Every structure is written in structure tokens, then in C-alpha cells.
Amino acid sequence: MHLFNDKVRNIIMCRRNSAVFSLLSIFAVVFMPLSSGVSAEESVASQPKETLVFGVVPQQAASTLAKAWGPLLKEVSQNAKLELRFATAPDIPTFEDRLATGEYDVAYMNPHHYAQFHQSQGYQALVKEKDKKLKGIIVVAKDASFQDLEALAGETIAFPAPGAFAASMIPRANLKQRGIDFTPKYVGSHDSVYMAVSKGLFKVGGGVGRTFNNLPLETQSKLKILWTTPKYTPHAIAVHPRVSEAARKELTAELVALSQSEQGLSLLNSLGFNRFEIAADSDWNDVRALKLDQLSIQTDEDAPKQEEN
Template sequence: MKYGILAAIGLTATLGLPAFAANDPAGEVRTFGIVPQQSASRLAQMWGPFLNKLGEETGTTFRFRTAKDIPTFEACLAEGAYDVAYMNPMHYAIFSEESGYRAFARQADKRLKGIIVTRKDAALDDLSGLENAQVAFPSPGAFGASILTRAALTDMGVDFEPAYVNSHDSVYRAVAAGLMPAGGGVMRTFNATSAEIRDELTIVYETEAFTPHAFAVSANADADFTADMQQAFLRIAEENPELVSGIGMVGLQIAADGDWNDVRALEMSHEESGILQEGELTCPSD
């Protein structure tokens, strides 16, 4: 049955974020959490058509969920608050172990790199020019944009002061406005930011590549639901590629837990990763 169409937009009680309401109250409803790399309104605009189609394909209504920032999203992952979640590689390496999330899909033919951007008119020949500078990052636990880029600067012996500005888009805006000399991001969000901002920036460094973000189900998901999700993702990628490009991807493929062993091989602790390090964070409830 194809009854789970996400047709209406409302507000969540606690976060004031866009949310998709069920068209058929008799249908199954599950939450779909998206890592807040961009603003909630932008994410809802990007992901709404995809989640709508996913609901049709699986007979499930998916309620869009994100968080005000990445650390709060991490707190929700720690609680297993999302039935399905799109999370970064380090999130998956940690919360597959601690909260029981299990990957079922990922972007096809993709490796994730962190990037460091500056203004096009910046006189920055190499990263040593960031010595003793403030550098913008989305959050401590953003894998490509923060963890990998911070590690690259540290490995090069560059002393810098991290400034966490909540989202990838906020990084790009801060650098474009000249408020920060440089910032960390990833290619997907860099390409998805507004042309007006992007045209002010240039990429000066790329990190090593790793397995990209995971689509994962919670520990409570049964095997049938997971299999339905995998097949629905493949059908959408084949039959509706415009919906996949709408979320900034060129394809989707089935994933297995072991795909993220390259991230686990970094052997980063919570403290080293920066995940869930900002005080007593809790996951908001509806």
C-alpha cells in the first residue's frame, strides 16, 4: 500500500522546525533524522520530495527531523531517537556501537573528503598562513568539515583556534563575509550553498577520502523494514534520479556495517572526535 505520502508542512512543538505530517493517520509513522549541515528550512526543502517518494514506496510516513546544531543531533543519536537517520561517518562508527544503528544505504561511488575554503581574494599560499588564526568549523564532531580538516592542520604543525558556527552554510557565509580567514566543509555542501556565497570562495585544501555518510535504521527496526528501505532507495535512484540529485547526491547503493571500517581504523575516542563534548546536551522531544 502506498499511503504514507508526506503532504503537509507544520512545526514541531519544541524546535520550531519544518516537519512533514501524515496524509493518512492510519499509516505507519517513523522519524527520519537528518544531520544539520545546513539550515532546517533548507534541509526540509531539499529532503521533502525524496521523503515523500520514500513514503509512497514503503507505505510509511516519514516525519522530517533535524536539530538546531550537530551536537544536539548527536545527543539524539545517542538516545536512538530517530527511526532512520542520515549521519556522518564518525557518527556511524560511534553510534552503531553505542546505540545500535545499522547502515542500509549510502551515496553511490562516493568518498568523503574534508575541504578548507578561503575567500578568492585571500593571500593564502598554503595552510601555514593560518598560523594563530581563527578557523571556522560547523561543530566539533562534523567528520569531513571538522574532524578531518582539524587533523590536517594539526599534522602540518599549524596552531589555530577553532570557531564552531553550527552549520556548513554558516562556515561558508563567515568566510565569504571576511569574518574568518578560512573554514572547513565538504564538497556536497559547498556545491549546495548559494551561488552568491560560493562565488566568493576557493578551495585551498582537500583531505584524504573516507566512506561517506550513512543511512541507518535504529536498533528497533526489523529485518523486513530494513530490506524494504534498501529496495526503495534503489528504485528511487533508478527511477527518480532527480530526487536523489535534489539531496545533493548522484546515486545510492546498498551499504553494510563493514563499509565504515576505514573510519573505525582511525581509532578516535569521543574526546578526540569532539562528538558530544559540549556539556550536558539532551535530545529535544516532540
């Protein structure tokens, strides 16, 4: 009888152990995927984002640009699977050299730069400002006798710099297209142009409406706008062809989405931007028609490098 009871007890214990083992096996099968899944997510989250160098045309000092662009690039980086790293150059020629070697993955560049480096490097526009056009102005002294552009034939005209797109390149290209001969003189900045014309050092100068309107009344009252250029497609944000299609689509979507939030609109406004819209390469055909590559560019001491627009 004792032997029988011992056998029964052993059988029960074996079955109990077997049942426990089966339950443990089931728990292992059920919960292993969950544990594995969490680890995978944590692994993906811990992976570093792809870093893209974002070059900004040097319209101002590097420190000023970094402070202005930093918050916007940070906002886009936080919302995207990308990390945008700010970069610029000490002057326009250096910026152009870096575009020419494809140093920037992404770049905010003036319209002439886009047309030029789309062709030579394959940069492709992603976005541009919506409802924004660039135009230049020709200013003369308030009491000047000039009535039209043709009267400027043979004059020396002050410009900020050879590469200043709206204030220099657009007016010069339009004058050239009209067959009006003139001598360009580069004085370093918009304010220097206005000051020189107001003081009679030059009879004519090139600028843009924004900087003219921001002049002190004392200077502005001595000048008048003789002519305003046609309007042209504004700056582009473009990517180098090595940037993947997935990164391009994500970056485009995040830039356009900036205008859909209060924070994004505030960041755009702080840079003086309208909202962004998706751009096509053909948007810059108006700039190509100016044939800016045929303009003569001075490189001597009369051609300062400071300003871009």
C-alpha cells in the same frame, strides 16, 4: 387414482425441493471462499502501515528540510508497506542527543555520527550515496605566503562549527594527525569563514568545495585553496536495531530502487544526491581511523550550532 396422483405429486415436489437445496448448498460451498477471500484482502488493505520515524541531520532549517525530504519519503512510503514520518532537530547537539536515546527509527546522519552511534546504539547502515566521497578544504587569502600545511603551525583557523564534518572535523583531524598545533575558532557558517578570511580577520579557514565554488566571485577571487583533505565515506541512512529485519530489507530495496525510475531520480537530484547503494558497516572504517572522538569540541559561545557540514 386421485390419491395416487397426489402421492406422485408430493414425491416430485419433495425431490425438486431436495434438488434445489442441494444446488443452493453447492453454490454456498463454491462462492463462500471467494466472498471470504475478498473480505480478507480488504481487511489487509485497510490495516495501517507500520510507521517509522525518519530523522534527518539538521543541515538546514527544519522547514527547509521537511520541504526537501517530504516528497522522497512520500514516494518510498507509497511503494513500501511502511510509512516514513519526517523528523529532525533544531541543532546538531539535539540531533545527537536524540540519536543517543534511539529516538529515530531511521536516520540520515553524517559519517562521524554513524561511527559513533553504531557503536553506542547499534544503528546499522542500509545505504549510502554511490560514487560519493566527502572532503574538506583549507582556504587562505589569495596573496598569503603559506605554501603547505606545516606553515599553519601556531595559527588560529576559522571553522563553521565543531560538528561540521567535512568543513571542520576532517581538516582538524588531519592537522592533529600531522602534529600541527593550531587554535580553532568557530564562526557559524561556511560563508562566514570565507568572508572572514577574505577580509583578513583570519589567515586560514576550513570549508568544502561545493560552498567555495558557490561563493560570489568578489569573495572567491580573494581566496585560494591551500589544501584539500583525503576523501571519506559519505553520510549513512541507518536503522535502529529495534526495526525488524523485514522492514530493513524492504526499506533498503525501495531506497535503491529510487534510481530506477524517472520520478525517483528526480527526487534524488532535488536533494543533490547520487543514486543509493547498499552499504556495509565496514565502509566507515576510514572515518573511524580519524579518531574523531579524540578531537576537543568547544561548547562555549565560540561554537555555534547552526551548520553540520
